[in-house]
Amino acid sequence: MKNKIPVKSVDDTFTNVENINDILDQVATKEASADKSIGRFMLKSIMAGVLLAIITVFMLAIKTQFHGVNPGIVNLMGAFAFSIALVMIVMTRAELLTSNFMFFTVGLYYKTISMSKVAKIFALCFLGNVIGSFILFALMTGTKVMTPEMVSALSNTVAAKTTETTWHAIMIKAIFANFFINMGIFLAIQSKEALAKVFFIAIGVVIFVFMAYEHVVYNAGLFAGMMFYNIDALSWIDVLKNIIFAFIGNYIGGGIFVGLVYAYLNGRRDDYIRL
Template identity: 75%
Template sequence: MQIEKPVKSVSDTFTSTDNIGEALTQVALKEVNVDREPARYILKAIIAGFLLAIMAVFSLAVKTQFEGASHGLVNILGAIAFSIALVMIVMTRAELLTSNFMYLTVGLYYRTISMSKVAKIFIYCFIGNIIGGFILFGMMTGTKVMTPEMVTALTKTVSAKTIESTWLAIMIKAIFANFFINIGIFIAMQCKEALAKAFFIAIGVVIFVFMAYEHVVYNTGLFAGMMYYNPAAISWIDILKNVVFAFIGNFIGGGIFVGLVYAYLNGHRDDIVKAK
């Protein structure tokens, strides 16, 4: 029996074409949303920041209430608790800056969106995410949810991320954080079942939180909490250092290491009609 040699073309090696197509669809939707309904777009970003902040509070509660248990166990429980945030954000189609790094870099590679539009979306999204964190912690001040132990844990976490960290360490850890987050989202895009999507979205978050990597939106939520609960412990220059280099690192991790790499692996720029 003679076996024929399979005939394949270069396009057969483009294993994530459907993902790239979905990413470009998301880019087009974001561009239309920002251009025609900017207030609604910012509201979506506020929802994402709000969800991220409320799950940060949940994570702090888990860590403090399990105090005395194994340090590793406490950290993994806190990471799992926080991972719910990204699942909710993706499933509700809220707008999170760090996932936009991946989507919009794909759009830039295929020239379906301009750099000026990308910058506009980044600014609107980041502002909305920050507002969401402030709203959440502002509402928390009217409750007793944030216990003294949680405030202490918050202060310790923020100090480690700002005063005790160098700009290089922040940037490298930010690269790792958004790499894992966006790899999780990229894999989830291939899943049809909601449970499978949720699992792969969550797993990247569990890794970044457990390893104490840097996520610029999560960090700004923590900084908002500090402004309400322990402003005297804030070092503004160190907060600025963290925001700037976490932003850069997150863009590299999600935009370059995931978005650009997989866009390049799935065809040439001219394979997509150039946006006008």
């Protein structure tokens, strides 16, 4: 007796339709928030910036207080510490620019949102993220949390990301950074259990931080910290270079290599219509 092999259609290859529906639902929610409640949208963006900045300080404390321990171990500890920020941001539905790259590219692919709306949301989100970083570091100046050793570590990190690197190195590392971050978020969307979501979100961040890849919002937070603690060491043209090419690279890594790829793999552009 011969077994029959079922004939498959292209539709059978769309394995993550449910996840794409979830992403498009979140795109619509974010758009409504930015259009009809801009204050709330900005507050969520500011909260994301605060969370990134405060965990940045935590990571600097780890790297300085464990000075003398194997550098690889300390770097890994810092990477795990920093992953807490993205877990908190995603689980509280705060608005982080770099994760929105994936979401809104999917929305653009399926034509559920216009390019002008996306540009507006990206601008508001980035502004809010940066404001959050400034608020955190402004508050830190009223404490002794930032030790001289931490300020020195901050200055060295910023120098490595600005004056000591090139634009193409920044862009390539930014592609890798947001590819891993958004891949983790995409996997988390597929997970039903909270712990599984936390694991997938965190693992992408651990990779990007451990490998010292470039993340435009994290970098902007570092620059905000420098403005309060060591502004004279900033090279503004190199700061601008980092922000521009980290932004471009992050969009390619998260928006194109994750958002666009999986949108294409999981449906046709005319499978959805805007109501």
